[in-house]
Amino acid sequence: MITSTEEDYIKAIFNISQSGKRELVGTNQIAERMSTTAASVTDMLRKLNHKELIVYEKYKGVKLSPMGTMQAMSLLRKHRLWESFLVEKLDFAWDEVHDIAEQLEHIQSNDLVNRLDKYLGYPKFDPHGDPIPDAQGTITIRNQIVLSTMEVGNGGLVVGVKKHDKDFLNHLNQVGINIGTELELTHKYPYDQSIKVKIDNSEEALLSSEVCENIYLKKIR
Amino acid sequence: MITSTEEDYIKAIFNISQSGKRELVGTNQIAERMSTTAASVTDMLRKLNHKELIVYEKYKGVKLSPMGTMQAMSLLRKHRLWESFLVEKLDFAWDEVHDIAEQLEHIQSNDLVNRLDKYLGYPKFDPHGDPIPDAQGTITIRNQIVLSTMEVGNGGLVVGVKKHDKDFLNHLNQVGINIGTELELTHKYPYDQSIKVKIDNSEEALLSSEVCENIYLKKIR
DNA sequence: AAATATTTTTAGATTTGTCTAAATTTATTT
């Protein structure tokens, strides 16, 4: 048995190790992600280690064990399937679903998640373009580049976003960018790394480097 | 803020006071329903009383306050809408949904439950025939009688069941009774209050008094 | 009305997840 608090820690460890470069995740990183104290994290790490969900050496840092990784996949699967349900079936916007999915992912029932998967038509990606692990925990990998690394003159389709917070997604809504939007890079300003893009072959928009670093594209030319 | 444990106690108090005759609910009744000890219940009653969700006098028993009743309605609404979703959309059987809904009812989001309601087409009753409170907490009352009180020669449509446990619902499945099934009472055995019914105008079945006391009918003649 | 039985509450512990403050270890500077 794993508690939903433990599940949240597992997910935090997975997310941090995905986004960062180092293999081992630090106590303070987890504390910041979970909005808690380093002391609380140490307590929990001891517990997760005892349950063999993580590999942990005092002062060295932590990584998920094979069992922990499976748990993380199961959680991502549930989180992303529920987000897909909320957007596809209940007409939520992509910036409204994260907090609700954060609760729904803890519902315990394998039957439920598999039926939900079937009901949604076995989607491969969630409303933010993140891959949905299948029932075996396997993830579809997609060819994608970060917008900030693209050259002037090239273009692509928006397939995902790196950040999921309301403020960022809302900004994209305002600019007119969503999953599936076509972008063509028309100009780069070296001074602050901001860029100009043509959106769906019509209006142009200026995007800050902050924004460019958080948008994934599938190149089309 | 109300915790999901508190929510479960509120629901237990509501359910007990509905099924029983007395207005006030006792500590032991709650303890049995919640599979916990009387001491734990007393602790929680003090807490719920402090939050003004119940009206509580030491040793006297307890009832829901107006605020507590509202909370109970909100919970029933969520529980029953989720059960409807599981059966209508995910093809669960009516005897498989209770435990999952027991978890889903604690998800916090008014927007979610109202969108779910709309998505399901504003159903008035759940898969067990229980009324679903609307967004204002109002319940549709239905004309129904308990099968055990019906006279020989009369008939009706099954509109609900009093118990929700797997074993009981499974038994009904085996006999061929579900919501909407037509029953005609053909014989009563005074010895043990068991009865014979004609199901959907074809086969006959024998039902024990235990079963008859837990089936609600809408009389058709 | 007294004795007995039942129900309910209190007292004192336990587990889980959390916190602050202090101590320890590791990393970085000088």
Added chain:
DNA sequence: AAATAAATTTAGACAAATCTAAAAATATTT
């Protein structure tokens, strides 16, 4: 390499929800 800074762990405490055993209140029986 010593000093300083940063990261991490330990110590000790707290709130929530639970438990067992004992005490107190209420209900029932004689």
